[in-house]
Structure formats: C-alpha cells, structure tokens
Amino acid sequence: MAKTHAAAAKQVGSTPLLKAMTVELLLLLAEATPAASVASEVALLIVSTYKFLNRI
Secondary structure (H helix, E strand, O other): OHHHHHHHHHHHOOOHHHHHHHHHHHHHHHHHOOOHHHHHHHHHHHHHHHHHHHHO
C-alpha cells in the first residue's frame, strides 16, 4: 500500500493538499472494498482524469 501512496502522491504533483487528499481517498477506498489494489487503481484513475480535465 505504501508504494501505491507514493505513486499517487507523485501523480498529483507537488501540492501537499492534493497529496493528502489522494492518500485519504486511497485509504477510504481500500477500507470500503475488499480488493484494495483495485480501489487504488480506481483512485489513481480518478486523479489522472481530474488533472487532465483541469488542463482543458
């Protein structure tokens, strides 16, 4: 899970608030679903989509 958190933090950039929110989202998703790795991938997809849409 630590690797996933590091990957998520790297994905969202250098904003501490976004990093903290991403880690919180990953933790919440991991607790809510039995497949933590799937939840982590979904969270990374959400963050990537958010970043992409903000560029447009």
